[in-house]
Amino acid sequence: MMIVMNPEATEAQIGAVVERVESAGARAHVVRGEELTVIGAIGDREHVGRLELEGAPGVDHMLPISKPYKLASSQITHGRRTVLDVGGARIGGGQFAMIAGPCTVESRDQMLGTARTVADAGATMLRGGAYKPRTSPYAFQGLGQEGLRLLAEAKERTGLPIVTEVMDARDLESILEVADAVQVGARNMQNYALLSEIGRAGCPVVIKRGLASTLEELLMAAEYVLKEGNEAVILCERGIRTFETAYRFTLDLMAVPVLQQLTHLPVIVDPSHAAGRRELVPPMSLAAAAAGADGIIVEVHSAPDEAICDAAQQLEADRFPAYMAGVRAAAELAGKRVSPPPSIARAG
Ligand code: PEP
Ligand code: MN
Numbered sequence: 516m517m518i519v520m521n522p523e524a525t526e527a528q529i530g531a532v533v534e535r536v537e538s539a540g541a542r543a544h545v546v547r548g549e550e551l552t553v554i555g556a557i558g559d560r561e562h563v564g565r566l567e568l569e570g571a572p573g574v575d576h577m578l579p580i581s582k583p584y585k586l587a588s589s590q591i592t593h594g595r596r597t598v599l600d601v602g603g604a605r606i607g608g609g610q611f612a613m614i615a616g617p618c619t620v621e622s623r624d625q626m627l628g629t630a631r632t633v634a635d636a637g638a639t640m641l642r643g644g645a646y647k648p649r650t651s652p653y654a655f656q657g658l659g660q661e662g663l664r665l666l667a668e669a670k671e672r673t674g675l676p677i678v679t680e681v682m683d684a685r686d687l688e689s690i691l692e693v694a695d696a697v698q699v700g701a702r703n704m705q706n707y708a709l710l711s712e713i714g715r716a717g718c719p720v721v722i723k724r725g726l727a728s729t730l731e732e733l734l735m736a737a738e739y740v741l742k743e744g745n746e747a748v749i750l751c752e753r754g755i756r757t758f759e760t761a762y763r764f765t766l767d768l769m770a771v772p773v774l775q776q777l778t779h780l781p782v783i784v785d786p787s788h789a790a791g792r793r794e795l796v797p798p799m800s801l802a803a804a805a806a807g808a809d810g811i812i813v814e815v816h817s818a819p820d821e822a823i824c825d826a827a828q829q830l831e832a833d834r835f836p837a838y839m840a841g842v843r844a845a846a847e848l849a850g851k852r853v854s855p856p857p858s859i860a861r862a863g
Contacts, residue, residue, distance in 0.1 A: 516563045517591060518554040521575035528573025529554070539565045544586060548595055551575075557585050557742075582777070584734040586741035587748070592779040599747050599781060601719045602676025602695030604639045604856035606749060607781035611851035612810035613839060614678050614721075614783070616642035617817075618825040619655070620662035626669050628817040629832050634673035636836040637843070637855055640695070641666070641675040642812055646682050647824065648700045655823045660689065667693045674858035678721060678812070684712040691718055701726050701753055701788075704736050714743025721812065723751040723785065730770055734778055749781045750774055751812060752803075754789025763791025763828070766799050771806045781809035787828045793819065796830055797838055804845035811842060 518532055529545065532554050536543040541558030556563050568574050582588045598607040606612040615633040620626050620643045630641050645662025647655065658665070666677050676695035681687050682703060690697060696719035703709055704725035713720050720740055724733045737748045752771065754764025766789035774782045784803035786796045800811050816822050816829035830838060843853045 516556040516566065517578045517580055518556060518566075518568055519575045519578065519593075520552045520554065520573050522550055524552060524573030524575075528571075532568060532571065532574065535568060535571070536566065539563070541566075544591070546592055548593060551593065553591060553593060555580065555585060555591050582734075583731070584738040584778075586746075587734045587737045587778045587780060589775075589777060589779045595779060596775075597746065597779045597781060599719060599749065601640060601678075601747075602856065603858055604676050604695075605854065606639070606783075607809050609851055610809070611804065611846040611853045612639040612781075612783065613637070613842065613853060614640040614642050614810060614812040615815045615835065615839075617822065618787075618814045618829060619644040619647050619823060620658050620665050621823050623665055623668070625817050626665045627672060629815055630669035630673045630675065632817070632832040632835055633815055633839075634675050634855075634859060636839040637853065638675060638839065639810070639853065639855060640678050641669055641673065642678045642698075642814075643669070644680045645690070646680055646686060648680070648682055648702045649824070663690060663693045674856060676856055681709070681713070684709050687712060687716055691716065695719065696721055696747075696749070699723060699736075704728055704733065707736075707739050710736055710739035711743055714740040714745045717743075717745045717747075719747035719749065720745070721749045721751050721783070723753045724755065724767075724770070726764070727756045730774055730777065733774075737778070737780060749783055749810075750778070751783045751785055752789075752808075753785035762789070762795060764789045766790070766803075768799075768802055768806050771803065771808050775807065783810035783812055784808045785812045787812075787814040787825070787830075791828050793828055793830055796828065797841065800838070800842050801845045804842050804851070805849055807849045807851075808846075809851070813838075 544555035647657035786799035
């Protein structure tokens with residue numbers, strides 16, 4: 516249930532509504548907009564039904580939240596889009612984020628070289644996996660702690676915030692010593708224990724859509740994080756399984772405008788893992804930006820043919836500046852701004 520306060524509602528009236536919601540056994544989630552404050556009463560139907568707040572002081576009206584995801588729903592912010600700060604970089608609303616870097620951290624030269632190129636070309640954040648979800652248990656699993664150390668060095672040298680995957684909640688603390696945002700990979704999208712732990716940690720998180728998940732399931736995954744009081748959730752479309760075998764996955768770009776109707780959270784696109792082949796990445800990136808995505812997460816490597824994993828899909832770092840210019844133009848066409856984080860803007 517959403518309790519919409521009238522524009523003149525006082526802090527005391529808001530506090531009284533919160534108290535009433537909590538005493539009925541529900542949770543109160545206060546969203547303060549520029550003009551209105553909305554209080555989401557989240558709980559089972561029986562508790563919320565007992566509220567009887569119509570006509571209470573400061574209450575304008577009440578609206579049921581019809582979706583199963585409550586805090587992720589665009590209903591709760593009255594159409595206002597969430598803008599997040601990730602290590603100084605902004606994403607959401609009118610701010611487009613370009614998150615670029617290798618699939619996995621392989622070596623110091625590879626990581627620092629790629630980081631320098633993407634930073635100079637105006638990327639917003641740096642990606643790179645230290646813990647890798649591999650289909651085969653015999654494949655390279657990532658450099659782990661050594662990978663995190665190299666990411667920290669890349670961040671120090673470029674000023675770019677770091678996005679890196681967490682697969683096991685036991686690694687979260689050490690990852691957060693380096694990362695500005697963690698990534699929950701497609702294979703872990705429904706790992707509810709991990710999502711709740713990230714919710715409690717309060718860190719920004721990119722949640723990638725599962726290989727065969729519906730948008731509602733993706734939003735329910737986000738709800739696990741939001742429910743713990745962590746509002747810093749970014750959703751990522753990365754391609755889904757269909758009958759088509761001509762490319763790795765089918766990039767579902769319709770997810771961008773549809774998610775933006777359903778939720779206030781930023782929505783980004785990963786064209787690399789959907790495509791599986793680097794020549795498909797630029798056209799799909801342009802399409803994603805033109806469709807209004809809030810950002811792109813893309814794999815870039817200083818020498819992609821030598822990459823340990825996902826060699827065929829990583830963009831060549833030398834070609835990244837031209838690619839970035841194209842995506843920037845498409846994002847601007849959709850009314851977005853691509854800004855580097857302030858640490859870089861100052862240095863430049
Ligand atoms: C990745 O981004 O490194 C990755 C493994 O992606 P996904 O979980 O989407 O397959
Ligand atoms: Mn990859």
